[in-house]
Amino acid sequence: MVASNRASKKLPFPGSLYKDRNGYYIYQLSYNYKRKQVSTSVKDYKLAVQTARKLYPNMFNELRYPTKKTITFKKLIKIFLKYDHNYRPRTIELYTDILTRFSKLKKLPPHPTTRSIWVRTINRVINWGNRQGYLTDQIKYSINETNPRTRILSSEELQIFKDHFTPCIYKNICMISLLTGARQMELLSFDLSNKFDNYIIVHTKTKKSIKKKAIQLFDAKPYINKVWSVTRHQLNKYWAKEKSKHINESGLFHNLQFRDLRRTFAVTKLLEGYSILEISKLMGHDKVATTELYLKPFEAIMITAPLVSKMQKTFDKPPL
Secondary structure, three states: OOEEEEEOOOOOOOOEEEEEOOOOEEEEEEEOOEEEEEEOOOOOHHHHHHHHHHHHHHHHHHHHOOOOEEEOHHHHHHHHHHOOOOOOHHHHHHHHHHHHHHHHHOOOOOOHHHHHHHHHHHHHHHHHHHHHOEEEOOOOOOOOOOOOOOOOOOHHHHHHHHHHOOOOHHHHHHHHHHHHOOOHHHHHOOOHHHEOOOEEEEEEEOOOOEEEEEEEOOOOHHHOOOOOOOOHHHHHHHHHHHHHOOOOOOOOOOOOOOOHHHHHHHHHHHHOOOOHHHHHHHHOOOOHHHHHHHOHHHHHHHHHHHHHHHHHHHHHOOOO
16 A cells, blocks of 8 residues: 555644545554554545544554564574674674574583673574564573683793793794783784884774774884794694693693783783783773773782882982
């Protein structure tokens, strides 16, 4: 049924009347950017107004309090995957794999990290369905936030790393991460033409884009002297191989990851008296709250670091 473009006179209540191509009046009501149309099935204007007055209360309630459709979670998944979310192809591939496997298994994987990814994906689909007006038989899972990682290199591990790891371009990249707090992928994409006296320019990935970031070199200048073409796999392989040479029963290098070099840098700067704001800028965090969460396990250090800094400044003063 198609309505004409010419409306009738203003009604004494919300809404408007239009004639369709057959001459029947259609009552139209809009609310909260939603519209509903119902035919009055009459051609007389006065009768159409009377009919529309009766239709108005029910139509208003339907627009203001829309009833959600109840569908199975399997059907909601199909609707979700067909919808254009403007996701990247890799994200769509990941969601498709997770949701397809979950719809078959009906249970979560045992691995905590994988489980967390599945839970967030499932809850995202349920939340999206609620916004679209769909109710589903699948309940949302609770998200168990893991505790912040606390692993940093001990003084003995640092000494072994500096003295006994095989010297090569891979060790240089590890040293730069330790001394500057740079991320692994930032260093792997570094171009020697972006090298300056006291800092380097790298490309860092944010949620929706890639932006440039300046990294202060501190004591890492000697390790940036060649152009490198290194992949993430090669660097991680070197790190795992060298680390395995020194793992022993005392716990050295156990559960140590490459990114722990970055955390070691942050804690070192905290002990040197740098403020949370300064460390946040050095690490490239968008918010100081991220840095606070990063250093939360080291709250005792956060309390003593300013005192150590003040004591050091006092000792450095010349005698009167």
